[in-house]
Amino acid sequence: MEFKSCEDVVLNIMSTGIEGLDEVLGGGVLSPSTTFIAGTPGTGRTTLGIQSLCVAARKGEKVLYVAISSKSEAMIRQILSRFSFFEESINIRTFNVSSVERDPLTMLVELGNIVSSLKPDRILIDPITPIGFGFPEAERRRFMYSLNAAINEWNAVVCFTGTLEPSAVKSNVISDIVDNIIYLSQDLGIHITRRYIELMKVSGMSSIQGKHTFEIGTDGIAVYPKDIAQADYSINASGERISTGIPLLDEMLGGGLFKGSSNLIAGSTGTGKTVLGLNFIMEGAKKGENGIIINFDETPKELFLHASNFGWDLKGMDKKGSLKIIHTLPSALDPNKHMMQIKKAIRETKAKRLFLDAVEGFDYALVDPIERKQHIAALSRTFINERVTSLLTCLTPKNKEHQKMCDIQITSVADTVIMLQQSLVSSGLQKSLSIIKMRGSDHEKNPAVYEITSNGFVIEDPSCRKKTGP
Secondary structure, eight states, X not given: OEEEOTTOXXXXXXXXXXXXXXXXXXXXXXXXXXXXXXXXXXXXXXXXHHHHHHHHHHTTOOXXXXXXXXXXXXXXXXXXXXXXXXXXXXXXXXXXXXXXHHOHHHHHHHHHHHHHHHOOSEEEEEOOTTTTTTSOHHHHHHHHHHHHHHHHHHOSEEEEEEEOOHHHHTTSTHHHHOSEEEEEEEEEOSSOEEXXXXXXXXXXXXXXXXXXXXXXXXXXXXXXXXXXXXXXXXXXXXXXXXXXXXXXXXXXXXXXXXXXXXXXXXXXXXXXXXXXXXXXHHHHHHTTOOEEEEESSSOHHHHHHHHHXXXXXXXXXXXXXXXXXXXXXXXXXXXXXXXXXHHHHHHHHTOSXXXXXXXXXXXXXXXSHHHHHHHHHHHHHHHHHTTOEEEEEEEOOTTOHHHHGGGOGGGGGOSEEEEEEEEEETTEEEEEEEEEEETTSOOOOSOEEEEEETTEEEEOOGGGHHHHOO
């Protein structure tokens, strides 16, 4: 991909080599261009820059890493070799940090000679903030503009790293001379550290704004773009119906659920929400439709055991590849990463049905109710975009289903809402199902009695209702 300016200069779009970052940037970075990777200590600025260099080097590009450090080149190589992405072929040049603080002009001349000799495609200067640190601000600004003039002659993708607080980035002279500013930050929670990447400035690209999450591991950095930007509202659910696997429920729904719709099952603990969802997945399996189960409480092994009590071989389906289970502990949930995992699983398995149990799993990671609702709405829209029929479950307080129905904010994003209730009658606990709403279709208005048996979720025939009534 390339752009042409009015002077007919060709600008190529180059990949950063970082999973998810190209998507955030709108495709990558322009070449030539300059990018400032800023953040506080420990946020991963050097890792991001080095990883991008190494991926480019592996693809045959000539790259240069300029380390402003008191460490030797041999020591820097030893430290970087801990990462699986490290590429030995990268060129490393070191400049003593105390020298560049006092005499940045000498460094600039030496660096210019190195670049002229190597003619690299990509350059990383790490970090840039100590250069000329001892100069008065006016002199330091003049030096930065001199550096910028030199960079314009290099015809390369140039990145700087720097230690700055968010409020100091925009007032720093570096922000005036770069095309892009990427800011890294982190929240050090009691149970988990959440890392964020944000674009403060982007030139010439259609980027995704907002705070995106990322992780750092031995394989480097992986970026998870904010999910709200991914929603495509041009795709609508089909008018075709599919079976829930429960014949009498299909009748109540006017012929089944709409293919590609997003549907909600609400009810208190013990009402059979999970069993209804598994029934739905097993019905798809009978028809050769692959399925996905997303859950937060039960591990895959526990789910296999639970399903086997009803004669359902989820373990066999999982081994065969017709079922994918995505299990995540709520305390470890990164909503953006989770979204990417789900989309990847849908595309890899070509899934037609999806069961998410339950939306309360997002409460820990998304404390703000508006943010939580936005995420679930984007998730539901993703299922529709991927042409997957989905069932989501939602917990309601026991014996307060009707009073709390208006408090379940996600009912507005669901095409169908099914309420499960249970009450104590003379013969024991009685369970009943009501269809609260169904978009685009008439449906049964009266509740139906049901049971959870060894065959799964079974709705009682209306002609027998008097036998088990209150």
